[in-house]
Amino acid sequence: SVSREAIGIRNSEFGIKKGNSEFRSLSPSSVKVILICYFFSGFTAIAYQVVWTRYLSLALENTVYTYTIILTVFLLGIALGSILFARLFDKVGDLLRLFGYLELGVGLSAFVLGPIVYLFFVKVAYNMLLFEFLVCGALMLIPTTLMGATFPIIVKMLTTNVNRIGHSTGRLYAINTFGCIVGSLCAGFLLLPILGINLSLSMLVVINILIGLVCIFANPTENTHYPHLMKRRIKLDAIAVLLILSALIGSRFALNIQIPQEVLSIVKEPEEKIIFVEEGLENTVWVTVNQQNQQKSIWANKTVLGRTKAQGQFNIAPQPIQGHIPMLLHQGEPKNILAICLGTGQTFGSMLMYDIHKMDVVDISKTIVDTALKYFADYNGNLGKDARVTIIVEDGRNFIAHTKNMYDIISLEPSPPEEVGIVNLYTREFYQLSRKRLNRDGIMSQWLPLYNTRPDETVGIIKTFVSVFENSLLWYNSADLLLLGFNGEIHLDAAKINARLQSKKVYDSLNLSYLGYPKYNLNHTDNLLAGLLMGSEELRQISQSVSAYTDNHPDLEFSALNGTMLKGKLQLQWNSQDRPEWLKIRNADLITSHLASLHDYISTISVEELQRIEQVRAQYIAHLYAQAYNILGIYRSKEEKREAAIAFYQKAVEYNPNYAPAYSNLGKDYYANGQNNEAIEAYKMAVKLEPNLSEAWHGLGTVYFAIGWLDDAITAWRHAIEIKSDFSEAHNNLGVAYAAKGRYYTAIDAYQKAIKFKPNYADAYYNLGLVYEVTRQLKNACAAYEKAIEINPDFTDARGNLETCLKRLAF
Numbered sequence: 001s002v003s004r005e006a007i008g009i010r011n012s013e014f015g016i017k018k019g020n021s022e023f024r025s026l027s028p029s030s031v032k033v034i035l036i037c038y039f040f041s042g043f044t045a046i047a048y049q050v051v052w053t054r055y056l057s058l059a060l061e062n063t064v065y066t067y068t069i070i071l072t073v074f075l076l077g078i079a080l081g082s083i084l085f086a087r088l089f090d091k092v093g094d095l096l097r098l099f100g101y102l103e104l105g106v107g108l109s110a111f112v113l114g115p116i117v118y119l120f121f122v123k124v125a126y127n128m129l130l131f132e133f134l135v136c137g138a139l140m141l142i143p144t145t146l147m148g149a150t151f152p153i154i155v156k157m158l159t160t161n162v163n164r165i166g167h168s169t170g171r172l173y174a175i176n177t178f179g180c181i182v183g184s185l186c187a188g189f190l191l192l193p194i195l196g197i198n199l200s201l202s203m204l205v206v207i208n209i210l211i212g213l214v215c216i217f218a219n220p221t222e223n224t225h226y227p228h229l230m231k232r233r234i235k236l237d238a239i240a241v242l243l244i245l246s247a248l249i250g251s252r253f254a255l256n257i258q259i260p261q262e263v264l265s266i267v268k269e270p271e272e273k274i275i276f277v278e279e280g281l282e283n284t285v286w287v288t289v290n291q292q293n294q295q296k297s298i299w300a301n302k303t304v305l306g307r308t309k310a311q312g313q314f315n316i317a318p319q320p321i322q323g324h325i326p327m328l329l330h331q332g333e334p335k336n337i338l339a340i341c342l343g344t345g346q347t348f349g350s351m352l353m354y355d356i357h358k359m360d361v362v363d364i365s366k367t368i369v370d371t372a373l374k375y376f377a378d379y380n381g382n383l384g385k386d387a388r389v390t391i392i393v394e395d396g397r398n399f400i401a402h403t404k405n406m407y408d409i410i411s412l413e414p415s416p417p418e419e420v421g422i423v424n425l426y427t428r429e430f431y432q433l434s435r436k437r438l439n440r441d442g443i444m445s446q447w448l449p450l451y452n453t454r455p456d457e458t459v460g461i462i463k464t465f466v467s468v469f470e471n472s473l474l475w476y477n478s479a480d481l482l483l484l485g486f487n488g489e490i491h492l493d494a495a496k497i498n499a500r501l502q503s504k505k506v507y508d509s510l511n512l513s514y515l516g517y518p519k520y521n522l523n524h525t526d527n528l529l530a531g532l533l534m535g536s537e538e539l540r541q542i543s544q545s546v547s548a549y550t551d552n553h554p555d556l557e558f559s560a561l562n563g564t565m566l567k568g569k570l571q572l573q574w575n576s577q578d579r580p581e582w583l584k585i586r587n588a589d590l591i592t593s594h595l596a597s598l599h600d601y602i603s604t605i606s607v608e609e610l611q612r613i614e615q616v617r618a619q620y621i622a623h624l625y626a627q628a629y630n631i632l633g634i635y636r637s638k639e640e641k642r643e644a645a646i647a648f649y650q651k652a653v654e655y656n657p658n659y660a661p662a663y664s665n666l667g668k669d670y671y672a673n674g675q676n677n678e679a680i681e682a683y684k685m686a687v688k689l690e691p692n693l694s695e696a697w698h699g700l701g702t703v704y705f706a707i708g709w710l711d712d713a714i715t716a717w718r719h720a721i722e723i724k725s726d727f728s729e730a731h732n733n734l735g736v737a738y739a740a741k742g743r744y745y746t747a748i749d750a751y752q753k754a755i756k757f758k759p760n761y762a763d764a765y766y767n768l769g770l771v772y773e774v775t776r777q778l779k780n781a782c783a784a785y786e787k788a789i790e791i792n793p794d795f796t797d798a799r800g801n802l803e804t805c806l807k808r809l810a811f
Contacts, residue, residue, distance in 0.1 A: 037211045042179025050187035057301045058263045062419045073136040081148020095157040100215030107208030109142040196279040198259045267302045280367025306344035314516040318480040323350030326445040334408035340396035341414045345372045345380030352381045353505040366393045411445040416452040423557040431468035444485035450587040451580035463543035476531035498525040530616035535596040542594045581628040626656035642673040660690035694723040728758035762791040778809045
């Protein structure tokens with residue numbers, strides 16, 4: 001509790017004097033109650049801001065502008081409250097009662113508006129800043145306006161000695177501010193980590209309600225000279241409070257939205273399933289699994305920190321490769337490693353495959369560390385149980401500034417550089433600190449994602465990096481490039497690299513290819529060396545016209561307001577799904593114009609080998625374009641813009657004529673566009689290039705069936721099932737083809753397999769019912785239709801067939 005002595009309150013400062021007021025003089029205990037209420041009013045005000053900020057960070061961009069907008073709207077509401085309610089204060093006799101209703105209003109609006117804002121996340125396609133102002137305003141403006149009215153009320157109610165108004169107002173301000181301090185500490189360090197967003201908001205609402213009830217019903221300023229009026233007022237207050245509490249309870253049932261889970265469900269892809277959520281001290285960390293390709297991802301708020309390899313020959317995970325590259329290129333025998341920003345841990349798990357002595361893993365978030373060690377142990381070499389690994393929960397920049405340890409390799413995998421605070425791992429001063437911690441011939445490995453930065457920002461990062469590491473390389477790793485800074489001369493020893501690749505663990509880990517075909521696997525020295533894109537001279541040339549990022553000028557952090565130039569004056573919004581792909585394309589254009597001569601860096605191998613390496617490098621870059629155009633085609637296909645999708649797919653195969661997935665997607669959109677002949681040719685090309693591409697076989701079967709070539713359709717669908725035995729759609733389609741040929745019992749078997757692999761497959765149950773009817777198995781038919789309706793209550797055809805089937809069964 002807050003005592004009068006502790007805060008230095010004098011009776012002459014706080015006491016209502018007799019005059020034209022319905023307040024009687026306040027007793028010391030009454031003043032104490034009011035001040036305690038005011039303390040907790042400040043407590044909840046700032047605690048709300050902390051919790052709201054975490055809530056908004058789940059769906060809004062994690063940039064400096066977002067946090068500026070949140071603070072702006074919060075302060076704007078408080079200022080509006082003071083202005084809008086100023087005229088009301090002189091007209092209200094019972095100010096404490098009004099204060100109580102304001103606190104109830106804060107609680108009610110905070111309780112109701114949180115779930116309502118969720119609808120903005122779902123419904124509104126947005127321009128970044130306009131949307132963020134809209135969302136922040138919808139969530140915070142009403143409760144903060146009510147908060148803003150409380151300070152003038154308390155000042156007017158408790159300060160009547162004009163001569164002491166400055167002193168007493170300062171004391172009131174101090175009490176409220178002290179409550180704000182305690183509220184911010186409790187919300188950030190206790191409520192969010194222990195209770196989470198939902199329960200934290202509920203707890204703050206309860207505090208507001210209790211303040212309101214105390215001020216309304218335990219009102220020490222209530223006029224006792226008119227008891228009949230007092231009883232009437234109590235009744236009215238009781239009714240009003242009952243209505244407010246009913247509204248709170250009703251809104252909980254009407255707006256039954258689970259925070260943060262349902263907000264996170266907006267951020268993820270539809271095929272991703274959330275398997276874990278933890279609201280930690282620094283952020284909300286969660287894990288998803290893609291139910292189609294089994295790719296697992298770790299997120300912090302709305303940012304993906306890392307993904308595992310998706311199923312499929314043409315999919316890779318760049319993080320494990322990222323760990324191998326500096327280990328293979330190091331001139332000596334790297335023994336001591338510093339790993340900053342854990343993510344999934346796959347990068348650093350790869351490094352543990354080598355004969356190292358020690359690895360320090362530094363991450364600012366204990367929640368991320370715990371999640372990565374638990375849910376990604378199979379992908380990161382179970383590094384949490386490796387005796388060589390020390391986990392350090394600390395800011396990476398701070399650690400590297402104070403540690404006395406020296407390292408052979410420093411590898412970092414931070415969040416995108418535009419996020420708040422991350423720019424501190426991209427400045428000249430940070431690289432200078434890092435270089436001081438490198439042993440002779442040590443390597444600094446910096447992640448450079450082409451899909452996060454505009455070309456001018458890419459060259460800005462390069463400029464900053466090479467201003468400290470004059471001997472540097474830019475290395476290919478799909479769209480996740482690496483900047484490698486050498487604390488010494490660059491010497492790439494092909495023989496030493498080849499010897500390291502012969503380690504079984506390393507060889508098996510790199511038994512994969514950027515291009516999807518075994519002859520390009522990275523466990524072959526030539527294919528690995530083909531990743532060398534640019535050397536020191538090329539990096540200096542490409543960045544000579546820009547300035548380096550520094551602690552004093554961290555311009556990279558302010559990139560969110562800038563659009564992305566495509567063609568002419570066309571700009572992409574920050575949140576456009578196309579943005580990452582166009583960034584890849586424009587950054588690839590930049591890099592392609594400044595490629596290094598491989599002979600300058602790899603001089604120990606023959607001319608013929610160098611020529612082959614250059615050819616592979618050209619294919620790597622072409623594949624980068626092909627992937628980007630293929631994804632752009634997928635986006636247009638989802639929007640049913642078939643012609644645009646086809647054009648993008650054609651561009652993809654123009655860059656990489658051996659890219660089977662693009663041909664498969666091309667076939668899909670040709671078929672949807674009614675171009676069956678073109679679809680067949682595209683699908684045939686896809687399965688010729690990659691015979692194990694089950695989706696292409698399935699699509700080919702679909703086109704064959706559409707033009708009446710049942711036997712060819714059956715053959716194609718069988719191929720799909722041979723490759724992917726649990727391909728439920730292919731089993732279902734086989735059943736349709738068998739039924740069309742009169743092979744009903746074979747069709748039944750196919751439908752049952754489809755249902756086995758996909759139990760909620762309403763179409764398969766419906767088709768099964770049709771065949772059961774034809775074979776006079778009416779009970780089974782009715783059961784199949786009922787199951788289809790249970791899965792899909794809007795399945796009108798199944799309802800009609802069930803009604804007919806039941807009538808037949810009755811007779």
